[in-house]
Amino acid sequence: MCSSENNKKRVTWEGCSVLLDINDGDRLVFARLSPAAKLKIGNKNCSLQxxxxxxxxxxxxxDTSSDGAPFLSPFQPKGNINNTEDIKDGRFQAESKDGPLTGELRDNRSLIDNNTAQSLTGEDIEDMRRQGAKGDEIIEALIANSATFDKKTSFSQEKYRLKKQKKYAPKVLIRRPVARSICEAYFMKHPLKxxxxxxxxxxxxxSMANVSSNSDILVVDMVGGLLTGAVAERLGGTGFVCNSYLGKAPSMDIVRIFNLSDEICKRIVRSSISDLLSQKESSQQNPKHDDGSVESQLNNQMCASVSMEEISHSSENGISDLGADNAENIESSTFPALRACKAIKAGEKASQEIIDSWKENGFSSLIIAAPDLDTWTLIKDLLPLLSNSAPFAIYHQYLQPLATCMxxxxxxxxxxxxxxxxxxxxxxxxxxxxxxPCMQMSAFGGxxxxxxxICSS
Amino acid sequence: MLAIDSTRKMSFNRTISNGDLAIVYARHDNMKPVTVSEGSVLQNRFGVFKHSDWIGKSFGSKVFSNKGGFVYLLAPTPELWTLVLSHRTQILYIADISFVVMYLEIVPGFVVLESGTGSGSLTTSLARAVAPTGHVYTFDFHEQRSGSARDDFEKIGISSLVTAGVRDIQGEGFPEEFAGLADAVFLDLPQPWLAIPSAAKMLRHDGTLCSFSPCIEQVQRSCETMQSNFTDIRTFEVLLRTYEVREGKMESLEIDGDDGSNGSLPPCKRRQRSDGASVVSYPSSSSVMARPCGEARGHTGYLTFARLN
Known part of the structure; x- marks a missing residue:
């Protein structure tokens, strides 16, 4: 089903994971495309087919069809969209000659906020809709019936138009779910995860951990699988990324949002830290103690939880919303529509054979993003698992644990x-x-x- | 330096052999690339190091000079290489490099075009990102500089992933043979707007472009040019702040008010102050402290990214 070239594909396919950017980042939705998948925009449910x-x-x-059913149709852009904060439509051509400092005479001195500027009522708009008016036509009507539109500066006219467009003709941009877009979407809408x-x-x-093809990267990913997915993307189906953990295997939900091919998924494995640390001999003496019943139980649990979400979110149909307006959906950033068994393919338990080979050769590098584990004791245990001269990088939101560790x-x-x-x-x-500079910025990135x-002397 | 084929993978068992490139680490601000050659010596202020002593040792080993001074021998990585390469031009550093690779969404198998090559600092990381099946085509109009870069790529073992060509990209654009084939294009040119139409031609649909410019006027003009073919145009500045860490011992003083009932901590010293009141000095507590380094790079350049319409 998935070709080995998934990560290079430029066209969507049935079953592919996409990031839907609704109205220039107002809402970000991860979805899996299928004929049955539906997306709710405002109060309208439309098919993703x-x-x-x-x-x-x-x-x-x-748009709304003549029988009133909402549907998505490709948008023919009139201008280009520039991602800037106050005016989203590029005004380069229009403004470059007589800039705002020279040509503009209009300002807001005569604007009075008394809510009478717009003569169209909500009912008028509903009527237009019933008669099959397109979103763009409603916007033009709103502008024509606005008493103040002509008095606005061209910037605020543009702002007005944009605001109405978002409401009456929402746009949906399909983006590739890759490390960059996934990380940005989560950072914007659900950074805690x-x-x-x-x-x-x-x-x-x-970079600092020299993640490159054919290397075996040890990670401690307690950031939802984002790190594991990003490493796997860079490995491109070579080497291994081993997600190691203490106690219970952590969630790798975000890995499933990447469109990783089977070839790449196979390169994502997990192992408990104690299995990695145990002596080669002793682990052979009590072979695969937790491999049998415990392991299958765990897999069953994962299946169960996935399918439960499948039921509880059946109306959502494979869509996880990162929109700020949809608080209860934020937690379910897994893909319910995904085949449970397929989903588990990424992050199988590392075989004893491969663990032994890591003990023999050492990992190529280590990345830790584990806010809740003690950094120093963790690195003290894990560093000996790396081959000599191997680089490592540890992320933390707080400075002190890293200072102590260093x-x-x-x-x-x-x-x-x-x-x-x-x-x-x-x-x-x-x-x-x-x-x-943009008026808002993230003040802190960790x-x-x-x-x-180095070799221990 | 990259494990392009799995035989070159780092491992406990992989040792330094004749002809290997090693990064000689004396201090974090004192590193040097050395090609190991039996019979050669390395001489620095720590003494004379015989290469023959290094052969057979593991990367990451500490090696000693005739005077007992020591250095570490590290396996090269793109990050170390960026710190030690010879600067034939201004180069890109790790913060910009990492961000460029991530934001251009480069993954294994990609075809990436770059101009100019400069000293090849970014090229090395681009090569790592497209390996093992992709390729980086990098162009510089300076023939000698391009040649030196090619020698470097050979030396660090990425020449199978990189082709360095001599071409004036601002004047002639990228070669027609790449039209519609590039997944990503990176420009570091004095007048990037001259090369942007050609970059647009080279890119596949939804392909990514990045232009690095130190001056905002360059950015301004580039963005205007990008408007016609590109979308999602965003400009960033990325910097790093580094921290220094030390263990500080700090004495804590407390005035001993009424005699005999000191707090829970036993006083280690009791001194008589000139005014007669006794001062209790508790065991000096030592703690690890961190603070930002006093000096930092304040500006490297602006990174403008865009996506082909």
Whole structure:
């Protein structure tokens, strides 16, 4: 079903995972495309069927057919959309010659907020809709019936138009679910689930741990599977990413949002830290103690929980919403519509054979993103599992655990090139005569402790 | 340096052999790339190191000089290489590099175009990201610089993933043979807007473009040009703040008010102050403290990303 080239595919297919960006990031929804999948926008339920077989990057607009049924149809853009904060439609061509500083004479001095500017009533609009008016026609009617529209500056006219477009003709952009878009979507809408791991921080972790094809990466991923998925994406079906854990296996839900091919999924395994640490001999003496009943029980539980969600969210039909307006859905960021057994394929328990080979050769590198585990005791145990000269990177939201860890690694002479870094990311609005940093920014992306393991003397 | 084929994978059993590239680490700010050659020596202020002593040792080993000084021998990575390569131009550093690779959504198998090659700092990371089946085509109009970069790619073992060409991309655009084939394009040029139409031609649908420019005027102009073919145009600045960590011993002082009933902690010293009141000094507590380093890179460049319409 999935080709090995999934991550390069530029066109959607049935069963593929997509990120739906509704109205320029107002709502972000992860969905799995199927003829039956439905998406609710406002109070309208529309089928995702038209999205199947479309190139990623296609924009759809919600329209109503003559019989009143809402449907999504490809949107033909009039202008280009620029992702800036106050005016979303690029005004480069219009403004570049007579910029706002020279040409504009209108301002807001005569605007009075008395709620009488719009002469169309809600009933008028409903009537138009019943008669089959398209979203764009309603917007034009609203503008024509606005007493103040002509008095607005061109910027605020654009703002007005955009606001009405979002309400009467919502747009849906299909984006590829890759590490970047998944991380950004979660960071924007549900950062706790990914431990507040910002996209630039994630990108640094992958670099600092030298994640490259044919390497065996040990991770401690307590950020929902985002880290594991991002590493697997970079491995591209070579090497292994081993998600290790203490106690119960952590959730890897986010891995399933990536469109990872079977080839790549096979390279995602999990193992308890104690299994990785146990001596080769002793683990052979009591072979696979928790492999049998416990393991199958666990798998059953996972199946059960997945199918339960499938039932409870049957109306949602494979859609997990990261929209701020949909609080109860945020928790269910798994894909109910996904075949339970297929889903479990990523993150099988590592075989004893492969664990033994890691004991023999060592892991190529280590990444830790485990906000709730003690960093120093964790790294003290895990570092010896790495081959010599292997790099590692540890993410934490707090500085102190990393400072203590770095100090101890220095004292114990376990690693060199130790450094704590904090990334800083600022976005800019770039428009003629109106270029400036964005008004809002993330003030904090976490800390990273990185270094290189050395031979113990 | 990359485990492009699995025989070169790092492992406990992999040892340094004649001809290997090693990063000689003396301190975090004192590293040097050395190609191991039997019979050669490395001389620095820690003494004279014989390469023959290194052969057969594991990467990550501590090796000693004739004077008892020591250095570590590390396996090269793109991150270490960026710190030690010879600067023929201004280079990109880890924060920008990591962000570029992530934001261009580069994965194994991708075809990536880059111009200019410069010193090849970013190229190394691009090669890592597209390995084992993708390819990076990098262009620079400076023939000698392109040649040196090619030598470096050979030295660090990524030449099967990178092709370095001599071409003036601003003047001529990318070669026609790549039209519609590139998954991502990276531009680091003085006048990127001249190359953007060509980049648009090279990219596949929904392909990603990044332009790196130190000056905002360049960004302004690039963004205007991108409007015609690209969407999702976003400009960022990314920096790193580094921290220094030390263990500090701090004495805590408390005035001993009424004699005999000290707090729960036993006083370790009791001193008589000149005014007669006794001062109790508790055992100095030591704690690990961190603070940002005083100096940092304040600006590298603006990164503008866009997606082909």
């Amino acid at each position: 038209p999205l199947i077989g479309c190139p990623f990057g296609t924009v759809f607009q919600l 990914i431990g507040f791991l910002r996209v630039d921080t994630l990108s640094l972790l992958l 100090h101890n690694l220095q004292l114990e002479k376990m690693a060199i090139g130790l450094q704590i870094t904090e990334p800083w990311l600022r976005e800019y609005q770039v428009l003629p005569s109106r270029t400036h 800390y990273i402790l990185s270094g290189t393991k």
